Amino acid sequence: MQASAETLAFLHDVRVFESFSDPDLIALTERLRPRELRRHQILFREGDPGDEMCIVRRGTVLISKAVTGKVEQVLVRVEPLDFFGEMSLFDGSPRSATAQAETEVELLILGRDSLQAMTDAAPRAAAAFFYAMVQVFMERLRRSTLQVAEATRWGLEATGLDVEAR
Amino acid sequence: MQRPAPAKFELLVRRDDAEDFELRQVASVVGYLNSRPRRVDPDSYEISELRSRLAVAPGFILKNKATDRFLLLSAQERFLWDQMDGATSLQEIATAYVLEYGEFDFEIIPSLLRKLQRAQLLTFEPRSRLRAALARNRGRVIVKALELALTSLERIRIASHNVQGFFQALYRFGGFLVFTPFAAIVCAVLALVGAAAALMLFRDVRDMLEGFGGHALRGILTVKLVFFASVALHQFVHGLACIHYRRRVREFGFTFLHGFVPTFYIDVTDIFMASRRARVVTAVTGALVHLVLGAVAFIVAARAPTGSFTQAFAAASGIIQWQALVVALYPFCFIEMDGYHVLVDVLGVPTLKHDAIAYAKRILTGAGRLREGREELLWIAYVVLSTLSVAGFIAFNVWIIVSATH
Numbered sequence: 001m002q003a004s005a006e007t008l009a010f011l012h013d014v015r016v017f018e019s020f021s022d023p024d025l026i027a028l029t030e031r032l033r034p035r036e037l038r039r040h041q042i043l044f045r046e047g048d049p050g051d052e053m054c055i056v057r058r059g060t061v062l063i064s065k066a067v068t069g070k071v072e073q074v075l076v077r078v079e080p081l082d083f084f085g086e087m088s089l090f091d092g093s094p095r096s097a098t099a100q101a102e103t104e105v106e107l108l109i110l111g112r113d114s115l116q117a118m119t120d121a122a123p124r125a126a127a128a129f130f131y132a133m134v135q136v137f138m139e140r141l142r143r144s145t146l147q148v149a150e151a152t153r154w155g156l157e158a159t160g161l162d163v164e165a166r
Numbered sequence: 167m168q169r170p171a172p173a174k175f176e177l178l179v180r181r182d183d184a185e186d187f188e189l190r191q192v193a194s195v196v197g198y199l200n201s202r203p204r205r206v207d208p209d210s211y212e213i214s215e216l217r218s219r220l221a222v223a224p225g226f227i228l229k230n231k232a233t234d235r236f237l238l239l240s241a242q243e244r245f246l247w248d249q250m251d252g253a254t255s256l257q258e259i260a261t262a263y264v265l266e267y268g269e270f271d272f273e274i275i276p277s278l279l280r281k282l283q284r285a286q287l288l289t290f291e292p293r294s295r296l297r298a299a300l301a302r303n304r305g306r307v308i309v310k311a312l313e314l315a316l317t318s319l320e321r322i323r324i325a326s327h328n329v330q331g332f333f334q335a336l337y338r339f340g341g342f343l344v345f346t347p348f349a350a351i352v353c354a355v356l357a358l359v360g361a362a363a364a365l366m367l368f369r370d371v372r373d374m375l376e377g378f379g380g381h382a383l384r385g386i387l388t389v390k391l392v393f394f395a396s397v398a399l400h401q402f403v404h405g406l407a408c409i410h411y412r413r414r415v416r417e418f419g420f421t422f423l424h425g426f427v428p429t430f431y432i433d434v435t436d437i438f439m440a441s442r443r444a445r446v447v448t449a450v451t452g453a454l455v456h457l458v459l460g461a462v463a464f465i466v467a468a469r470a471p472t473g474s475f476t477q478a479f480a481a482a483s484g485i486i487q488w489q490a491l492v493v494a495l496y497p498f499c500f501i502e503m504d505g506y507h508v509l510v511d512v513l514g515v516p517t518l519k520h521d522a523i524a525y526a527k528r529i530l531t532g533a534g535r536l537r538e539g540r541e542e543l544l545w546i547a548y549v550v551l552s553t554l555s556v557a558g559f560i561a562f563n564v565w566i567i568v569s570a571t572h
Contacts, residue, residue, distance in 0.1 A: 040185045040186060040187065041185060042184070042185055062178060062189075064178045067177070070179060070180040070181075071177055071178070071179050071180075072177065072178040072179075072180070073175060073176070073177055073178070074176040074177065074178050074189065100178075100185070100187070150173050151173075151175075153173040153194070154173035154174070154175060154194045154197070155194075156194075157172055157173055157194030157195070157197075157198060158194040158195075158196075158197025158198050158201065159197070159198070159201055160198055160201065160203075160256075160276060160279045160280075160283075
């Protein structure tokens with residue numbers, strides 16, 4: 001992919017690339033693959049194989065997990081500058097959730113080979129990337145904990161269970 | 167401390183097309199209103215009335231025999247306790263409360279539920295015995311398939327919550343005419359002329375049903391399909407009545423009741439906030455759709471050539487429509503239709519069917535004895551009349567099918 005000024009400015013604002021120098025960003029840009037999704041197009045389903053992460057450049061992507069039958073719980077709505085799919089990027093595990101475009105979407109895709117190449121060619125940039133990624137993981141872990149608490153609160157409110165007084 | 171907003175789930179519900187979906191926010195309050203609290207087994211508690219010289223209203227003492235915990239209940243709370251049978255949702259319990267007391271206290275149900283839970287007097291069980299039995303035997307392929315089929319059918323629900331504007335427009339552009347004295351006169355005249363036509367037709371019932379040309383079953387199924395459309399009209403008129411009394415139509419839609427009964431439905435529960443007259447009119451006018459359609463069908467049948475398909479089709483439609491009128495307005499048939507709601511509203515006994523069946527069950531199993539109170543007489547009358555009516559209804563339909571076949 002060509003490193004246009006617009007793309008560089010966009011990537012500079014993506015949290016995991018914030019500490020990248022311009023030459024590192026240009027090198028990274030060349031390793032990113034653009035992809036467009038039409039509205040409601042499914043990018044991947046839960047259980048699909050995968051080894052790429054996706055950065056949202058335009059539009060929103062819904063990440064959902066199957067609950068029962070045709071019903072899925074929306075885990076998060078990924079908006080521009082945010083990314084998803086990073087778990088499969090690192091461990092190559094099947095996709096843990098489904099990603100589907102809510103609107104027209106433009107993505108930038110970073111594959112595992114590209115990540116490996118970046119690590120070899122620019123270890124300092126790669127270290128910054130991994131450090132930022134750890135911070136993002138911690139935030140997402142906190143968010144998951146909050147979601148578990150919220151699901152518990154939903155259950156308590158829906159059943160009217162009074163567990164305070166015994 | 168400020169209370170947090172009710173918890174919500176955002177759910178993505180897929181349609182048949184794999185990519186198409188709908189996003190729904192489900193607040194915990196929806197689950198709460200649909201929950202069905204169930205009191206513990208009757209052997210596990212005792213309840214007795216507490217009379218006081220000071221207090222005007224009676225109180226009740228409820229004892230959990232397993233834990234020896236006691237609760238003091240007001241008459242209103244006792245009423246709510248009696249509704250908590252595991253089959254009645256909190257929304258239905260609240261409706262019964264309004265019918266009984268003519269007002270609603272928004273805190274009474276949550277507060278009572280908290281008290282009962284602390285005293286371990288409530289259990290949590292699946293909503294239907296059929297579904298519970300299916301869940302227990304899920305290991306068998308046929309049971310699993312049946313459960314899946316029922317769940318899939320139950321999910322089919324085409325509904326709109328944003329129908330108030332539509333019904334207001336429908337009322338403004340002609341719907342109001344249904345609630346005029348002129349409409350009542352037209353309805354009465356049609357009923358009389360229709361009844362005369364029906365009587366005339368029944369003299370030659372065999373010749374008339376020959377119009378199906380030996381395909382009685384197919385003919386009746388067609389008539390049933392046409393009838394199905396009239397059920398939607400029935401619900402529309404309920405909606406118009408609700409608008410007539412300046413109340414809100416909350417929802418209109420189509421679903422499979424219990425997973426296998428296709429039906430149209432309308433949510434006009436807001437009418438409970440209006441007068442008793444409004445509630446009765448709302449219930450009755452919907453059913454009158456079948457009176458009018460049945461009368462028109464009989465008139466058409468009377469004017470059609472004897473033995474023609476048109477005559478057989480119109481006469482069968484007339485019978486089905488008038489049967490629907492009877493089923494809808496006749497309260498004694500174990501089904502909670504419009505007439506039943508009018509009856510319990512007028513009598514002030516919102517749990518008549520439930521109490522009557524429970525009483526009859528106790529008598530038949532020897533667990534209870536016959537007593538001569540007003541309520542007991544009402545319960546017995548309800549069960550006897552309903553049993554006879556259902557038997558009569560089945561016999562009448564068998565007679566029609568046999569007449570048509572031979």
